[in-house]
Amino acid sequence: MRINSKLALTILLTVLFLYRPVCFAQELSSNELIKNAKQYDGQSIIYTGEVIGDVMARGNYAWVNINDGDNALGVWMDISLAKEIKFTGNYQARGDVLEIAGIFHRACAQHGGDLDIHVQSLRNSSPGRIVRQKLNFDKANLSLILLGILFLIWILTLFRRK
Amino acid sequence: MILKPRLQDLKIIGFYLGKIILGLAMTMVIPILIGLCFGEINPTLDFLISIEISVLLGFFLIKICRTDKDLNWMQGMIVVSLSWVVAMVLGAIPLYLSGHWKSFLDACFDAMSGFATTGLTLASNLDHISYTHNLWRHLIMFLGGQGIVVIALSFFVRGFSGAFKMYVGEARDEKIMPNVIHTSRFIWLVSIVYLILGTLALGITGIFNGMRPVNSFFHGACIFMAAFDTGGFAPQSQNILYYHSIVYEIITVVIMILGALNFKLHYHLWMGNRKEIFKNIETRTLFITILAAFSIVAVGLAQAGSYPSAILLFRKGFYQLISGHTGTGFQTIYAGQFIQDWNPLALVGVIFAMALGGAVCSTTGAIKMLRIGIIFKACKEDLKRIIMPERSIVIEKFHHIKEVFLEDKLVRSALIITLAYIILYGLGALVGMFYGNPFLEALFESTSAAANVGLSCGITQATMPAGLKITYILQMWAGRLEFMSVFTILGFLYATIKGK
Numbered sequence: 001m002r003i004n005s006k007l008a009l010t011i012l013l014t015v016l017f018l019y020r021p022v023c024f025a026q027e028l029s030s031n032e033l034i035k036n037a038k039q040y041d042g043q044s045i046i047y048t049g050e051v052i053g054d055v056m057a058r059g060n061y062a063w064v065n066i067n068d069g070d071n072a073l074g075v076w077m078d079i080s081l082a083k084e085i086k087f088t089g090n091y092q093a094r095g096d097v098l099e100i101a102g103i104f105h106r107a108c109a110q111h112g113g114d115l116d117i118h119v120q121s122l123r124n125s126s127p128g129r130i131v132r133q134k135l136n137f138d139k140a141n142l143s144l145i146l147l148g149i150l151f152l153i154w155i156l157t158l159f160r161r162k
Numbered sequence: 163m164i165l166k167p168r169l170q171d172l173k174i175i176g177f178y179l180g181k182i183i184l185g186l187a188m189t190m191v192i193p194i195l196i197g198l199c200f201g202e203i204n205p206t207l208d209f210l211i212s213i214e215i216s217v218l219l220g221f222f223l224i225k226i227c228r229t230d231k232d233l234n235w236m237q238g239m240i241v242v243s244l245s246w247v248v249a250m251v252l253g254a255i256p257l258y259l260s261g262h263w264k265s266f267l268d269a270c271f272d273a274m275s276g277f278a279t280t281g282l283t284l285a286s287n288l289d290h291i292s293y294t295h296n297l298w299r300h301l302i303m304f305l306g307g308q309g310i311v312v313i314a315l316s317f318f319v320r321g322f323s324g325a326f327k328m329y330v331g332e333a334r335d336e337k338i339m340p341n342v343i344h345t346s347r348f349i350w351l352v353s354i355v356y357l358i359l360g361t362l363a364l365g366i367t368g369i370f371n372g373m374r375p376v377n378s379f380f381h382g383a384c385i386f387m388a389a390f391d392t393g394g395f396a397p398q399s400q401n402i403l404y405y406h407s408i409v410y411e412i413i414t415v416v417i418m419i420l421g422a423l424n425f426k427l428h429y430h431l432w433m434g435n436r437k438e439i440f441k442n443i444e445t446r447t448l449f450i451t452i453l454a455a456f457s458i459v460a461v462g463l464a465q466a467g468s469y470p471s472a473i474l475l476f477r478k479g480f481y482q483l484i485s486g487h488t489g490t491g492f493q494t495i496y497a498g499q500f501i502q503d504w505n506p507l508a509l510v511g512v513i514f515a516m517a518l519g520g521a522v523c524s525t526t527g528a529i530k531m532l533r534i535g536i537i538f539k540a541c542k543e544d545l546k547r548i549i550m551p552e553r554s555i556v557i558e559k560f561h562h563i564k565e566v567f568l569e570d571k572l573v574r575s576a577l578i579i580t581l582a583y584i585i586l587y588g589l590g591a592l593v594g595m596f597y598g599n600p601f602l603e604a605l606f607e608s609t610s611a612a613a614n615v616g617l618s619c620g621i622t623q624a625t626m627p628a629g630l631k632i633t634y635i636l637q638m639w640a641g642r643l644e645f646m647s648v649f650t651i652l653g654f655l656y657a658t659i660k661g662k
Contacts, residue, residue: 031498034496034498034502035498036502037499037503038503052398053377053398053404054372054377056405058371063406065398065404067289071399071400071496072289072398072404074400074404089289090289091205091290091292091293107470107474107503109470109471111406112408112411112474112477112478113470113477113478114494115495116406133203135203135204139207139208140207143210143214146211146214146215146218149218150214150217150218150221153218157225
């Protein structure tokens with residue numbers, strides 16, 4: 001029994017240690033991080049947002065830009081974590097929404113003074129998807145009407161010249 | 163006695179305005195082609211609608227106002243200033259139709275910001291914008307940087323003496339070639355050659371940075387257009403910070419400096435006259451003002467302890483400074499960091515750099531280096547007059563492609579334009595403060611708009627009051643055209659009301 005409780009305690013401590021950033025870090029928005037950068041510099045934080053643009057692999061690491069709706073922040077992560085990203089946001093796709101836990105840097109000494117986050121762990125909280133663009137019939141009709149008017153004017157000009 | 167403008171004046175203005183609108187409409191074919199390539203149907207329709215409206219308007223003006231008469235100075239200036247307003251409205255149509263701008267005023271703001279190569283933006287959700295619209299945002303910078311009228315002169319207008327009047331009205335008073343049409347074409351040649359080289363350099367860097375090849379070359383072309391035309395838009399909301407790359411930063415610094423140089427200087431460098439770069443008053447003044455402004459910024463950043471090491475301070479400080487001085491507006495920090503992390507002294511250094519600008523006959527805005535150099539020389543001449551014996555004759559010269567004697571009319575002209583810019587910066591700051599912004603922030607944003615820079619400390623956003631948006635639009639317009647065309651249109655309106 002005592003052995004079991006020791007084992008349970010060890011497992012609990014290990015889990016807490018592994019998920020320590022997620023457990024003790026504060027969830028913050030990009031606006032809060034930029035506005036209070038000095039306060040959060042070097043601290044563990046949680047930041048959630050959509051992956052946008054390209055996943056830029058740099059050796060064993062990668063740069064990923066994550067937009068929470070107000071700003072996009074640069075996030076530096078291990079390439080193995082970056083491989084979990086399936087969709088990145090652009091005109092034709094909604095990117096994966098990631099909840100990342102990591103260390104926030106106001107002026108990162110490793111990355112030329114950039115304001116960034118070094119990821120420790122991440123969770124794909126909402127997978128991305130391809131956005132199918134439907135034809136906007138209002139726009140199509142308007143362009144056809146305008147084209148018709150232009151064509152009519154051109155014909156009238158030809159007649160007047162003759 | 164002030165004479166009321168005649169119907170003939172309006173017809174001539176309308177006719178040439180129509181031609182320029184047709185020229186502008188033709189440029190919309192480029193985003194349509196891009197839209198088709200990327201299979202973006204709705205964005206392509208946005209441009210189809212815009213091109214049709216533009217062709218209808220241009221065609222209507224040409225038909226109604228048909229004339230064989232040439233432009234006089236007043237008409238030429240009015241055509242130019244109206245062209246920029248019409249370009250703003252027509253250029254805003256596809257932006258507004260995209261749904262990324264909350265109102266038509268916001269789309270007009272970005273269109274003027276693009277054409278005037280400013281770079282301030284009110285776009286929302288920029289990271290999901292189509293390739294088609296993104297290309298248009300950067301293309302209008304490329305077109306505006308060379309000059310909307312220069313486009314028409316290069317491709318759509320046959321040689322006529324009124325061409326020079328429109329060319330001057332667009333704040334380009336230096337002819338590189340004997341003929342103004344050839345000058346316009348040379349400006350295009352330089353820009354296209356650099357466009358190819360710059361896109362290649364940035365595209366290859368993008369691939370090495372881990373971007374997809376299509377994206378890296380698309381971004382390369384967009385960033386080149388924004389850098390060489392000292393614009394400042396970028397395809398992503400993070401601006402240059404998106405790339406996380408020192409190589410990208412170095413390449414953009416080189417392109418920004420190339421864009422800030424006089425096209426006449428480019429011509430002489432291309433012709434093998436490399437010594438000109440060391441002798442020219444503009445490059446010398448630029449070098450001195452960069453050193454002076456960076457010293458202020460560096461002291462400010464060191465005092466504030468903004469960066470943990472001197473190298474980081476240099477990288478961040480120098481990039482924002484060069485971006486401001488050349489009138490580009492690329493940022494490698496977030497807008498809010500200017501206020502949160504930089505101290506007032508560093509901000510003053512950037513404002514000082516933004517207010518000065520690059521060379522005349524370049525794509526930059528602001529007071530410009532030639533005028534600063536001339537004013538400095540005039541001060542030197544006056545000091546010499548005080549120090550030297552009364553009977554001595556003091557003659558001051560400066561080197562700008564050739565040796566030029568410092569005449570009073572040159573000094574007067576430089577001082578008037580400098581004063582006009584300072585008033586414009588101040589007026590914008592007053593309006594900014596009226597809407598509740600602190601003095602330094604209001605001055606920063608106002609200088610950025612009027613000098614066509616595009617750096618922002620956070621005031622410019624979609625939620626700012628409409629009055630402030632209109633103020634910045636007017637500042638960008640007046641700043642880009644260097645006042646003369648704007649003064650002429652004001653005089654024309656006055657004559658229409660009060661004239662006999």
